[in-house]
Amino acid sequence: MATAQGQPPRDAVIVAHGAPAEPAPQELVLKALAAATAPHLPQGWRVRGATMAADGALECALAGLSNPLIYPFFMAEGFFTGTLLPRRLAEAGITGAVQTAPFGVDPALPGLMARVALEAALASGITPADSALLVAAHGSKVSRTSADSTHAMVAALGPLTGFGRILAGFVEEAPFLADQARALGRGICLPFFALEAGHVVGDIPEAMAEAGFDGPILPPIGQHPDVPALIAAALIRAAAGHPAA
Structure with missing residues (x-):
């Protein structure tokens, strides 16, 4: 058939x-x-x-x-x-x-992430042009591919979202999440992860709390x-x- x-x-x-x-x-x-x-x-x-x-x-x-x-x-x-x-x-x-x-x-993923980020901004009363989007990712101490994929996503999201700034922050390498979040000001954190486990439920909220970030921390995009x-x-x-x- x-x-x-x-x-x-x-x-x-x-x-x-x-x-x-x-x-x-x-x-x-x-x-x-x-x-x-x-x-x-x-x-x-x-x-x-x-x-x-x-x-x-x-x-x-x-x-x-x-x-x-x-x-x-x-x-x-x-x-x-x-x-x-x-x-x-x-x-x-x-x-x-x-x-x-x-x-x-996946070539369709930037469009999905952009829509998710913009919907979250609207729901939170955040004006993208006056705020920032932090893409939270894993990173790696031994390989560049994780960071490279994240930076490529950040570049792709720029023309799709209109946020004033889009930054990448990592769990396992610099620039670290907490450091990036301190420089964030008003904004949204979108985890660039497949599953809601490990780093997403522990490291990311801990880093954002350490930085004093009080904006929305969205579910991982893979979910x-x-x-x-x-x-x-x-x-x-x-x-x-x-x-x-």
């Missing part, structure tokens, strides 16, 4: 890193994300979600699927998407799988209700041979 796009149905797996110390909650989140993505895909597609941290979860999600598309629910290219995930796929007997670009570099449709669109593009269109 062909899909509405004239293509045969495909299998897909949405993969996140997960939390090794407590894998179950994020494993449930990935399964729910896959279930929410499925209605946005053509009839006949199968989509599953798994983390790499939960023992055997990725292998279980891959079982019985035919040449699945792999969607990395990560914010940047790096060791996990470029080395560890392909290695795990190979160990599971999956060869030649099409792996899409990660969530954080927005429009994300399943964004993922589905990326999977459809990848199936058509245009993963970054």
Whole structure:
């Protein structure tokens, strides 16, 4: 049976890193994300979600699927998407799988983040031109890809939002969140994260409180209700041979 796009149905797996110390909650989140993505895909597609941290979860999600598309629910290219995930796929007997670009570099994401930030400004009585947007991100002490993806997002958001300033602040490298928040003045903090866990529930609010920031701290962009449709669109593009269109 062909899909509405004239293509045969495909299998897909949405993969996140997960939390090794407590894998179950994020494993449930990935399964729910896959279930929410499925209605946005053509009839006949199968989509599953798994983390790499939960023992055997990725292998279980891959079982019985035919040449699945792999969607990395990560914010940047790096060791996990470029080395560890392909290695795990190979160990599971999956060869030649099409792996899409990660969530954080999806071409539709700047538009979604801009809309979220502007809606939050309106709801909070904040005039974008007179305020700032702080993009809170992970960063890394050993790799530039996380920061590079964040700075690219900041650049993309400029012409889309009209905020007086748009800054990046990181958990694990300079410029650190608290330092950036002290220079923020009136504004909004939008976490550039896929999942609401770890840094998002602990480090970000702690850093913002340390800086005396009293503006809105939004949920991580990966938890927005429009994300399943964004993922589905990326999977459809990848199936058509245009993963970054």
